[in-house]
Amino acid sequence: xxxINRPRKYLIHLxxxxxxxxxxxxxxxxxxxxxKTVGEAAQVPPKIFPSILQWSNYVEVFESFxxxxxxxxxxxxxxxxTVGQLFLCSLAAYAFARIKFPGRNFFFVLYLSVxxxxxxxxxxxxxxxxxxxxLLNTLTALxxxxxxxxxxxxxLRQFFMTLPDELEEAAKIDGCNHFQIYWxxxxxxxKPGLVALAIFTIIWSWNDFLWPLIVNSxxxxxxxxxxxASLQGQYSTNxxxxxxxxxxASWPLILIFMFFxxxxxxxxxxxxxxx
Amino acid sequence: MESRKxxxxxxxxxxxxxxxxxxxxxxxxLGLLIFYIFPLFQTFFYSFTNWGDFGNYSWSGLENYKxxxxxxxxxxxxxxxxIYAFVMxxxxxxxxxxxxxxxxxxxxxxxxYRTLYFLPVVTMPAAIGMIWxxxxxxDYGIINQVLAWFSVNGPDWLTDPNWVLISIxxxxxxxxxxxxxxxxxxxxxxxxxxxxxxxxxxxxGVTYSFFRITLPLLxxxxxxxxxxxxxxxxxxxxxxxxxxxxxxxxxxxAQSVIYLFYHYAFVIxxxxxxxxxxxxxxxxxxxxxxxxxxxxxxxVHYD
Numbered sequence: 001x002x003x004i005n006r007p008r009k010y011l012i013h014l015x016x017x018x019x020x021x022x023x024x025x026x027x028x029x030x031x032x033x034x035x036k037t038v039g040e041a042a043q044v045p046p047k048i049f050p051s052i053l054q055w056s057n058y059v060e061v062f063e064s065f066x067x068x069x070x071x072x073x074x075x076x077x078x079x080x081x082t083v084g085q086l087f088l089c090s091l092a093a094y095a096f097a098r099i100k101f102p103g104r105n106f107f108f109v110l111y112l113s114v115x116x117x118x119x120x121x122x123x124x125x126x127x128x129x130x131x132x133x134x135l136l137n138t139l140t141a142l143x144x145x146x147x148x149x150x151x152x153x154x155x156l157r158q159f160f161m162t163l164p165d166e167l168e169e170a171a172k173i174d175g176c177n178h179f180q181i182y183w184x185x186x187x188x189x190x191k192p193g194l195v196a197l198a199i200f201t202i203i204w205s206w207n208d209f210l211w212p213l214i215v216n217s218x219x220x221x222x223x224x225x226x227x228x229a230s231l232q233g234q235y236s237t238n239x240x241x242x243x244x245x246x247x248x249a250s251w252p253l254i255l256i257f258m259f260f261x262x263x264x265x266x267x268x269x270x271x272x273x274x275x
Numbered sequence: 276m277e278s279r280k281x282x283x284x285x286x287x288x289x290x291x292x293x294x295x296x297x298x299x300x301x302x303x304x305l306g307l308l309i310f311y312i313f314p315l316f317q318t319f320f321y322s323f324t325n326w327g328d329f330g331n332y333s334w335s336g337l338e339n340y341k342x343x344x345x346x347x348x349x350x351x352x353x354x355x356x357x358i359y360a361f362v363m364x365x366x367x368x369x370x371x372x373x374x375x376x377x378x379x380x381x382x383x384x385x386x387x388y389r390t391l392y393f394l395p396v397v398t399m400p401a402a403i404g405m406i407w408x409x410x411x412x413x414d415y416g417i418i419n420q421v422l423a424w425f426s427v428n429g430p431d432w433l434t435d436p437n438w439v440l441i442s443i444x445x446x447x448x449x450x451x452x453x454x455x456x457x458x459x460x461x462x463x464x465x466x467x468x469x470x471x472x473x474x475x476x477x478x479x480g481v482t483y484s485f486f487r488i489t490l491p492l493l494x495x496x497x498x499x500x501x502x503x504x505x506x507x508x509x510x511x512x513x514x515x516x517x518x519x520x521x522x523x524x525x526x527x528x529a530q531s532v533i534y535l536f537y538h539y540a541f542v543i544x545x546x547x548x549x550x551x552x553x554x555x556x557x558x559x560x561x562x563x564x565x566x567x568x569x570x571x572x573x574x575v576h577y578d
Contacts, residue, residue, distance in 0.1 A: 019392065023453075114311045123540065148307050211514055226401075242411065253397045
């Protein structure tokens with residue numbers, strides 16, 4: 001691209017900084033509020049910085065709510081869903097992309113149709129299945145329906161389609177079966193696709209709200225998202241406490257994003273191209 | 276000998292492939308059948324049933340659909356959701372294109388900007404709702420405090436029926452800009468630089484290049500973003516649930532279809548009516564998506 005002249009460069013920075021303030025300001029205000037007393041938070045005109053950092057707000061969140069448990073529940077269900085989806089979706093994706101079997105197109109269209117239906121249309125029966133199995137208020141309830149993903153299968157299938165045939169041919173001549181080809185050749189090659197799916201699943205699982213709200217009403221089996229809703233129920237207007245809880249619920253994913261930024265951005269961009 | 280062996284081998288390989296193919300898709304297929312495909316038909320069936328107090332239900336024909344038509348709250352929730360989608364999607368796409376174009380320049384600090392703009396995408400919608408509820412607070416919220424510096428008396432953002440939907444649209448837009456920007460940016464990077472060079476040699480200005488080169492060549496990406504954004508906009512729930520409680524005086528002007536669906540299905544227990552609501556929403560999303568695909572010929576350039 002041609003060189004940009006100086007005033008134009010300043011204008012671009014000005015606009016981008018203005019935008020950045022709007023995007024990040026709410027987070028900064030959350031953190032500042034979480035360290036104030038209730039009195040400071042409600043001061044008019046506003047007091048930007050707390051005079052003494054009120055770490056006790058964080059202590060109170062942990063003492064009055066099983067926040068450590070919320071973390072564990074969120075973490076373990078996110079790991080289970082991500083690992084499960086990566087394995088199950090990549091198996092199905094390999095079959096759809098690389099194996100010729102009767103009914104393949106029919107089943108692929110069936111998967112695609114699941115992809116196009118808004119998830120609320122499944123919710124009532126899903127809830128009933130979980131209730132009938134006696135799984136309400138368990139971590140299994142949080143994981144179960146989310147293990148099976150038409151989206152994940154589709155994303156990985158598109159990725160497998162782009163890989164060259166030659167390696168596979170060689171392996172077939174060497175007498176490898178499909179599982180060996182899938183495990184030893186395809187999976188290592190599909191790493192960018194798997195990373196993209198892992199990122200989508202982690203974001204979606206960590207932030208999932210409606211499903212946990214429905215199936216797990218007992219606080220010791222709640223993830224962070226639903227825990228945040230019950231925190232609001234108790235401290236309806238105590239904003240320093242609410243902001244401390246909000247920060248506690250959202251920092252881990254933000255931190256993971258900071259570390260794996262490149263993969264996040266590439267994963268999202270890839271879904272755009274493949275779609 | 277040779278001719279007898281060949282088809283036999285081919286058949287064996289075919290069976291082999293069939294075996295592996297079905298084995299590989301079996302786990303997801305079973306899961307999708309049990310948790311998604313069968314439930315879809317069940318929801319459709321439930322939409323024609325009437326639910327009693329103890330989870331018993333009986334066939335009631337089109338009663339639920341009639342009840343929907345007679346229920347002004349349900350009408351209103353569809354109206355709210357349609358307004359939300361039709362304002363939020365174009366607005367967020369316009370802002371995202373602007374941000375993506377700015378980030379596609381050769382300037383310093385691109386990664387920093389990109390990171391900052393992306394933050395809301397990795398923040399849980401429940402947390403976003405909580406943060407904005409505080410920003411919008413009519414007495415102590417920072418927004419009204421800043422407005423007060425300019426002697427503007429800010430409204431009750433979340434409890435005034437005239438403002439609540441606008442407030443929700445702002446939050447919705449704010450939270451999707453990051454995702455859209457990344458997808459659009461990757462679309463922008465696919466546009467050959469030589470086109471811009473040729474245009475500037477012909478003396479074309481920035482605006483001309485934007486409308487004659489950038490927008491047409493970006494249109495397939497914009498189309499993809501629009502389709503995805505509309506589908507998710509129609510399912511908006513999480514942050515509205517956090518910002519607007521059922522006792523909020525502006526609830527009727529704020530609740531989305533899914534908010535009401537949740538209320539009927541899991542708070543009141545009228546699963547028949549809830550099922551009907553979810554199917555009408557499904558139908559609306561389907562029709563709008565088909566319309567978008569039909570209209571794409573008019574403005575999307577695929578070459």
